[in-house]
Amino acid sequence: MSRKPRLAVFKFASCDGCQLSLLDAEDELLEICERIDIAHFAEASSDLQAGPYDIALVEGSITTDEDAARILRVRAESRFLITIGACATSGGVQALRNWGHIDEWVRSVYPSPEFIHTLATSTPIAAHVHVDFELHGCPINHHQLVDVLVAVAEGRQPRVPSHSVCLDCKRRGTVCHVVSRGIPCLGPVTQSGCGALCPAYDRGCYGCYGPSHPANTTSLLRQFQKLGRAPDELVPLLRNFNATTPEFRRASEQLVVLQTNGEGKSL
Amino acid sequence: MLTLVPSPLALRFGEGSGERFYYFDKQLHMTASSPTLFFAKPQLQALLNELRGRGYCVVGPTIEQEAIVYSELQSVEELPRGWTDEQAPGQYRLKRRDDDAWFGFVVGPHSWKKYLFPPKATLLSAEKTETGWAFIPRAADSTRYALLGVRACELAAIRIQDQVFLNGPYQDPIYRERREQLFIVAVNCTQAASTCFCTSMNTGPRCERGFDLALTEIDEGFLCEIGSDLGRDVVAACSAAPATPAQLQAAETARQQAVDQMTRHMDISDLPGLLLGNLDHPRWKEVGERCLSCTNCTMVCPTCFCSSVTEVRDLNMETVERERVWDSCFNPDFSNLGGSPVRNDTASRYRQWLTHKLDSWHDQFGTSGCVGCGRCITWCPVGIDLTEEVAAIRETPTP
Numbered sequence: 294m295s296r297k298p299r300l301a302v303f304k305f306a307s308c309d310g311c312q313l314s315l316l317d318a319e320d321e322l323l324e325i326c327e328r329i330d331i332a333h334f335a336e337a338s339s340d341l342q343a344g345p346y347d348i349a350l351v352e353g354s355i356t357t358d359e360d361a362a363r364i365l366r367v368r369a370e371s372r373f374l375i376t377i378g379a380c381a382t383s384g385g386v387q388a389l390r391n392w393g394h395i396d397e398w399v400r401s402v403y404p405s406p407e408f409i410h411t412l413a414t415s416t417p418i419a420a421h422v423h424v425d426f427e428l429h430g431c432p433i434n435h436h437q438l439v440d441v442l443v444a445v446a447e448g449r450q451p452r453v454p455s456h457s458v459c460l461d462c463k464r465r466g467t468v469c470h471v472v473s474r475g476i477p478c479l480g481p482v483t484q485s486g487c488g489a490l491c492p493a494y495d496r497g498c499y500g501c502y503g504p505s506h507p508a509n510t511t512s513l514l515r516q517f518q519k520l521g522r523a524p525d526e527l528v529p530l531l532r533n534f535n536a537t538t539p540e541f542r543r544a545s546e547q548l549v550v551l552q553t554n555g556e557g558k559s560l
Numbered sequence: 561m562l563t564l565v566p567s568p569l570a571l572r573f574g575e576g577s578g579e580r581f582y583y584f585d586k587q588l589h590m591t592a593s594s595p596t597l598f599f600a601k602p603q604l605q606a607l608l609n610e611l612r613g614r615g616y617c618v619v620g621p622t623i624e625q626e627a628i629v630y631s632e633l634q635s636v637e638e639l640p641r642g643w644t645d646e647q648a649p650g651q652y653r654l655k656r657r658d659d660d661a662w663f664g665f666v667v668g669p670h671s672w673k674k675y676l677f678p679p680k681a682t683l684l685s686a687e688k689t690e691t692g693w694a695f696i697p698r699a700a701d702s703t704r705y706a707l708l709g710v711r712a713c714e715l716a717a718i719r720i721q722d723q724v725f726l727n728g729p730y731q732d733p734i735y736r737e738r739r740e741q742l743f744i745v746a747v748n749c750t751q752a753a754s755t756c757f758c759t760s761m762n763t764g765p766r767c768e769r770g771f772d773l774a775l776t777e778i779d780e781g782f783l784c785e786i787g788s789d790l791g792r793d794v795v796a797a798c799s800a801a802p803a804t805p806a807q808l809q810a811a812e813t814a815r816q817q818a819v820d821q822m823t824r825h826m827d828i829s830d831l832p833g834l835l836l837g838n839l840d841h842p843r844w845k846e847v848g849e850r851c852l853s854c855t856n857c858t859m860v861c862p863t864c865f866c867s868s869v870t871e872v873r874d875l876n877m878e879t880v881e882r883e884r885v886w887d888s889c890f891n892p893d894f895s896n897l898g899g900s901p902v903r904n905d906t907a908s909r910y911r912q913w914l915t916h917k918l919d920s921w922h923d924q925f926g927t928s929g930c931v932g933c934g935r936c937i938t939w940c941p942v943g944i945d946l947t948e949e950v951a952a953i954r955e956t957p958t959p
């Protein structure tokens with residue numbers, strides 16, 4: 294590209310944390326602005342320029358009819374569409390509604406449910422339009438975001454590792470909580486990105502960056518069961534920020550079947 | 561007087577009993593043979609002080625994160641005195657001992673390789689100039705490590721990594737720099753974990769060579785064997801005396817206890833050969849279903865040496881750093897060639913690791929890549945046991 298690529302940031306059902314990561318890239322922001330023209334970013338500026346755009350960063354999941362239509366328009370006016378964060382790439386924590394009854398939930402939460410118009414499911418952007426690149430994380434890692442933006446501006450592939458969190462734990466010398474304390478940790482089936490943050494602070498991995506490739510959830514959950522963890526403890530571990538990714542969804546549904554069929558059974 | 565010059569080293573080519581290896585051998589002039597010495601336990605602090613006084617960073621076992629890890633030590637008070645480790649496939653627990661032993665445990669999640677082959681290192685950097693690029697060589701690392709508490713299997717692992725990093729025309733400068741300055745205080749094991757099998761791999765539990773000093777703990781103190789002239793100089797700080805026959809006997813009994821406690825065994829009579837001769841064995845697929853491909857076994861292995869090198873640059877393309885990080889054959893990205901992984905499923909990655917470790921390592925480096933420390937068994941989150949995998953393949957070999 295001879296001119297600076299034009300960037301737009303769009304928000305769907307989400308908490309804003311991922312687009313905030315772009316503003317959090319304080320050390321790099323001025324340099325990014327020299328390389329990229331930020332044309333549409335409501336969180337940063339009220340000067341919202343019209344499309345078309347070279348890069349669209351899309352945060353959030355699709356939970357309303359209006360958003361299902363809006364994402365088609367975003368796709369139509371964007372050359373590269375990049376989803377950022379767990380909501381946009383897997384439906385987010387709000388996708389827990391996919392296992393419930395939306396009408397009951399709306400009635401129990403809102404005093405005037407008749408004003409609420411929402412879909413029964415929360416779905417990732419890729420379920421609606423073609424996505425060129427998915428950046429995982431809840432929230433995303435801003436160093437990875439900067440690399441993705443620069444990569445697109447330079448026409449190279451982004452450098453985002455897909456290995457497990459375990460590799461990062463070992464590089465930083467963190468002792469494995471599964472082995473040394475019997476704590477259920479999703480690290481062995483979760484993609485790197487956070488630098489193995491939680492295990493370094495004595496917690497198991499919550500799976501914020503979604504499934505690694507491969508993600509052998511069956512073998513890991515069988516081990517957690519051997520360690521005495523019941524399905525009703527393991528299902529919430531999987532049904533978190535990335536609950537509806539195919540790997541975590543399949544694993545939690547297998548556990549629910551076990552739970553329904555009685556305790557004591559192993560995967 | 562402080563000595564800041566490393567001891568004289570010889571890089572030797574050894575050949576004998578079919579084994580070929582390069583190894584560092586510190587000079588030891590056996591003046592009238594070096595008797596085994598004895599010193600009281602508190603004198604270990606004098607040893608530590610002496611090493612620190614000579615400019616060494618002393619690293620050794622200590623309790624962190626509910627495990628015995630290797631970290632910098634200022635004082636012997638930081639040793640896991642009175643603690644032991646109970647290990648099983650996929651399980652590690654610290655337990656209080658009923659005595660006050662200073663080295664009453666075996667090996668933990670860390671290995672010494674992190675000091676010789678650091679998990680992350682900058683190999684080179686470059687800066688943009690008006691006419692091109694200026695390459696800035698890596699600054700030499702001035703840290704001199706003294707390892708305190710190296711077990712026999714770990715001495716064997718260091719010998720294997722010497723082969724990997726120093727044998728041949730392309731030596732690893734970071735490894736060489738750190739290795740040349742290394743001081744090793746070995747400790748003989750007086751017990752074995754359920755995951756240990758060094759007797760099968762002929763690597764232990766007795767520390768026989770490759771150390772400056774080797775200790776054996778008995779109730780009243782430490783017996784100390786001298787492995788180098790530098791070791792002899794250093795131990796002079798400990799008010800040591802020649803060991804009595806009773807002390808020598810007590811040490812022998814303590815060491816024999818480790819041999820007697822060894823329950824795990826790996827038959828190596830048909831290695832190398834067995835695994836490469838059974839590449840289509842159904843067991844590979846079966847273990848591939850249990851394996852998480854999480855990389856833990858390779859990370860804790862004291863001989864695994866894989867790394868990835870990437871160029872990391874600032875946004876303005878004015879500086880570039882070439883960084884090396886530990887990597888693993890279990891990381892699918894690691895076998896990326898031409899845009900996709902060569903080994904695209906877990907079974908093929910497990911097979912690659914085990915056939916290399918136990919079989920093709922012999923062709924490449926003249927030894928097995930396994931020292932029988934058992935770390936990969938303990939620290940596999942799902943407890944995959946390589947000795948079991950080898951036995952299963954042997955039991956029903958493919959025609």
